[in-house]
Amino acid sequence: MIHLAGIERIFPVGDERVHALSNVNITVHQGEYVAIMGPSGSGKSTLLNIIGLLDRPDKGVYSLSELDTTELTDDQQASVRRHKIGFVFQFFHLVPRLTTAENVELPMILAGVDPAERKSRVQTALSSLGLSDRTKHRPDQLSGGQRQRVAIARATIMQPDIILADEPTGNLDRTSGIEVIQILEDLHTKGMTLIMVTHDPDLGKRASRRVQLVDGKISTDTGDS
């Protein structure tokens, strides 16, 4: 369960202090499917980064599964990211010199998983996403849709509780975009919490809960916390 209370995030821009987020309160239960929507600059990505422990709020409390994350050290946060959170980015962020299999393997390498087990888990993950014949390819030899599927395989290889997707279809054509969304929704039906940032209303409609951000504040929230 994700619980944010009174979250504020302030960025200094020149002499001014911009409130990227102000007084954000939201609770997301395990297994929910949430779309965070809003115009650009409304703080969607900042909110997602805070939920993903990539960024720390300036004020407020964020507890993840009853654990107050603001009190964790950087290393403890890294460990939470490693085991509980999977990220999917708009620009995929695959390591260009590594093959598909090696990219998917990365989180397990960081976690110190045994090499033999790593190999078999990578194979299962890639074949379930229809990428078995692409394991030796480098990212620049893959299509956009394939790259995002590799990124999803990497995000889910550690079997996290939460998938955070930041505009996952923003860089894809319509067909492969829908393909990617279906994969993410499959993960949701298997029990993972899916939180997706998007400015596309059609995608937002597919989510069971929609949170609208305007100027760093939640303006509407279809789910009830």
Place this chain on the structure above:
Amino acid sequence: MKSVDVIQFSWKALSGYPTRTLLMILAMAIGVASVILLTALGEGARRFVTDEFTSLGTYLLIVLPGRSETTGGPPPLLGETPRDLTLEDALSLTRSSTIRRMAPITVGSAPVSWKHRDREVSVLGSTAELFEIRHLSMAQGRFIPAGDPSRGLAVCVMGYKLKKELFGNQSPLGEWVRIGDRRFRVIGVLAKKGQSLGLDMGDVVVVPVASAQALFNTSALFRILLQANGREAIPKAKKAVLATIRERHEGEDDVTVITQDALLSTFDRILVAMTLSVAGIAAISLSVAGILIMNVMLIAVSQRTTEIGLLKAIGARGTHILGLFLAESAILSLIGAGFGLILAFLGNWGLAHAFPRFPITAPIWALVAAVSVALLTGLVFGVLPARRAASLDPVQALSRR
């Protein structure tokens, strides 16, 4: 994260950018090779000098007539003519238990002729023990026989070059040659030995000391060569020599004793200092390589900003990132050092072929030092870029494309 994985990951990162990796390895290799080669040259010079000295003989003491050190006080009015060293002086020295061998030496120059050939050479008057003291060896025949040194036998031993010039390829053994106004029978030829500090042993003729004294009509010795019983006996032998001569010369210290060890250790110290300073200069090139590694690693960090952000997003700790980048610098410097070793061996081999008489060998400590300094510079100069990578803010790192 397992260390095998760290090395593998860093290795892939290095092989992903072959040009910059090769350039850095080259810089490191040149640094390491220059340290090793310059030390080898210095060490070679040291060994060259040491070898020259030991070819003079081991545990050697040289007794010269007269005093070389200056003493204070007004100059003596009547002049201080040192007494000559005589054969009796020399023989008295052998009584000391610290001295194993003694060879008196008289040197002069005289024409040597056989049939119609005539050569002006150095005539060395000595005894049988010179053979052992100077580590001589024979090409033909035998050396001057042992026996009473005050008896002048009419025999001589020729240097290699002199024999070639007088006799060509003929055997000189048993032939009579004329030295000055006397006739000597040739009983041996010295083996080719080369130069040993000034005196070319190929261009001499050695005769018994009494014969040489008669030839040059003198009772004085040029010097006395002594061989002490061992390294520890050298200072004692020196004392004994001075005491004996003082007693025989009515209380006057009118000889100088030079010990080869004192001379040798002075040269040794100078040459070691020279080697170290040259190695130090070469070490500067290693640190230049280190700075290059730092620069290129800093560029690598900014090139790979998004990758670092991603690693953090998927749960890499700051220490993981630090380790990955340090491993890269370490691998670079190790491979560089490896190539440097190969380069140094090739250079060594080339130099050894170009100058066969000069003993060029890199000492083991130089190899170890060069490689460990290379690794150290790689790590030290890798710290700054690695820390910069580790402290990157993941959100900003990922927002860049």
